[in-house]
Amino acid sequence: MDGKFYDNDISQIVELDRAHIWHHLTQHKPFETGEPRIIVEGKGMRVWDQKGKEHIDAVSGGVWTVNVGYGRESIANAVRDQLIKLNYFAGSAGSIPGAIFSDMLLEKMPGLSRVYYCNSGSEANEKGFKMVRQIAHKRYGGKKHKILYRDRDYHGTTIACLSAGGQDERNAQYGPYTPGFVRVPHCLEYRAQWDMTGEEYGKRAADAIEDVILAEGADTIGALCLEPVTAGGGVITPPAGYWERVQEICKKYDILLHIDEVVCGVGRTGTWFGYQHYGIKPDMVTMAKGVASGYAAIACLVTTEEVFSMFKDDASDPMNYFRDISTFGGCTAGPAAAIENMRIIEDEGLLDNTMAMGAYMVENLNALAEKHAAIGDVRGKGLFCGAELVADRQTKEPAAEKMVQAVVADCMQQGVVIGATNRSLPGFNNTLCFSPALIATKDDINEITEAVDQALGRVFG
Numbered sequence: 001m002d003g004k005f006y007d008n009d010i011s012q013i014v015e016l017d018r019a020h021i022w023h024h025l026t027q028h029k030p031f032e033t034g035e036p037r038i039i040v041e042g043k044g045m046r047v048w049d050q051k052g053k054e055h056i057d058a059v060s061g062g063v064w065t066v067n068v069g070y071g072r073e074s075i076a077n078a079v080r081d082q083l084i085k086l087n088y089f090a091g092s093a094g095s096i097p098g099a100i101f102s103d104m105l106l107e108k109m110p111g112l113s114r115v116y117y118c119n120s121g122s123e124a125n126e127k128g129f130k131m132v133r134q135i136a137h138k139r140y141g142g143k144k145h146k147i148l149y150r151d152r153d154y155h156g157t158t159i160a161c162l163s164a165g166g167q168d169e170r171n172a173q174y175g176p177y178t179p180g181f182v183r184v185p186h187c188l189e190y191r192a193q194w195d196m197t198g199e200e201y202g203k204r205a206a207d208a209i210e211d212v213i214l215a216e217g218a219d220t221i222g223a224l225c226l227e228p229v230t231a232g233g234g235v236i237t238p239p240a241g242y243w244e245r246v247q248e249i250c251k252k253y254d255i256l257l258h259i260d261e262v263v264c265g266v267g268r269t270g271t272w273f274g275y276q277h278y279g280i281k282p283d284m285v286t287m288a289k290g291v292a293s294g295y296a297a298i299a300c301l302v303t304t305e306e307v308f309s310m311f312k313d314d315a316s317d318p319m320n321y322f323r324d325i326s327t328f329g330g331c332t333a334g335p336a337a338a339i340e341n342m343r344i345i346e347d348e349g350l351l352d353n354t355m356a357m358g359a360y361m362v363e364n365l366n367a368l369a370e371k372h373a374a375i376g377d378v379r380g381k382g383l384f385c386g387a388e389l390v391a392d393r394q395t396k397e398p399a400a401e402k403m404v405q406a407v408v409a410d411c412m413q414q415g416v417v418i419g420a421t422n423r424s425l426p427g428f429n430n431t432l433c434f435s436p437a438l439i440a441t442k443d444d445i446n447e448i449t450e451a452v453d454q455a456l457g458r459v460f461g
């Protein structure tokens with residue numbers, strides 16, 4: 001220590017933050033005159049900032065994470081107890097919470113049987129990509145290595161994940177990208193790319209994936225990586241008929257299906273996993289944010305036994321295992337927190353609550369759409385909802401980003417934290433995002449949508 005005394009005086013904290021912290025996804029110029037926001041405390045659905053102002057959090061910590069809400073002492077206690085017993089050992093050995101959580105998790109994921117621990121969604125996705133490439137080398141002379149990803153989807157922040165990123169503003173200026181990733185069209189019917197509707201549209205959007213496979217050559221494609229419901233690309237719920245066809249296509253061309261459940265996983269959409277709404281049988285599933293609701297960093301890559309066995313079937317070959325390392329995948333706080341997080345979801349019936357409150361939120365948003373022409377489309381699955389704002393309902397011209405941000409800022413002023421698609425798609429950063437904790441009540445939902453009602457009135461008139 002250099003003799004400085006940190007007394008937790010909040011004005012000192014604000015100054016230290018302003019002087020030293022580089023915030024994620026943030027332009028810092030405004031902090032030269034204004035203050036960065038410091039979140040000091042959270043309880044249930046609510047957080048308090050440096051001025052003591054209370055906010056209801058409609059985005060679960062900003063990025064769909066704090067699914068069981070703030071201030072859960074039982075998770076804190078489970079983590080504390082585990083840290084005292086054993087905080088860490090590298091993943092070449094097992095741990096007690098790691099083994100227990102894997103069993104609890106796999107019980108919710110019939111057809112899948114192996115869990116690889118790491119500590120961020122990006123890392124989990126990268127590991128999936130590495131597995132696909134290693135399988136290609138083992139079985140197909142390296143040829144069947146390409147990975148298909150979808151326009152508007154996001155899979156993480158690393159260069160390989162951005163190479164699989166369908167959000168051009170996220171990607172811009174970070175190239176050159178990793179070769180071997182190929183884009184397929186999105187499936188958002190509101191921004192239709194084909195002149196049809198409903199199930200026919202869903203099938204057509206999936207067939208567009210087959211078109212890409214045939215153009216590239218099916219013998220070059222190892223996997224298809226998709227979000228079950230696209231998150232940061234505009235809360236895109238898939239049209240009817242889409243997923244059934246996607247599954248058929250993967251089977252037909254022997255392509256592994258990698259489902260990115262980093263946002264949807266562990267309850268967000270009202271089922272344990274988003275893919276479970278659609279009867280999909282994935283080969284790999286990645287998850288992170290809600291696994292421990294942000295009480296500890298944990299991510300998982302879960303695979304079928306078939307995928308796993310390809311990495312052990314020739315023990316005489318020194319290269320025939322997954323030669324991957326995750327230092328912090330060995331932190332035991334992650335699975336300790338995840339066990340308690342899952343217990344809370346079960347004991348408090350939070351999946352049922354998510355279904356019911358999600359439907360209620362969509363109802364409220366649809367009611368707002370009756371009143372405000374700026375709402376062009378309302379989408380949602382469980383407590384994962386979006387409202388796409390437009391300048392003109394007929395032409396569907398997207399609302400200007402400044403107006404969308406003004407709605408977010410107005411809500412913040414009212415003490416309601418909502419989100420919006422941000423540096424995602426050029427010209428389409430126009431979807432308001434809502435993902436309150438799975439404990440939300442009708443009163444909470446009303447408070448959120450009433451704030452949006454007022455904000456839309458002020459911003460769009």
Ligand SMILES: Cc1ncc(COP(=O)(O)O)c(C=O)c1O
Pocket residue numbers: 063119120121122123125154155156157227231232260261262263288289
């Ligand atoms: C769908 C999806 N996948 C992956 C990620 C990356 O996760 P992380 O930020 O933990 O690396 C995110 C992050 O927002 C995401 O939304």
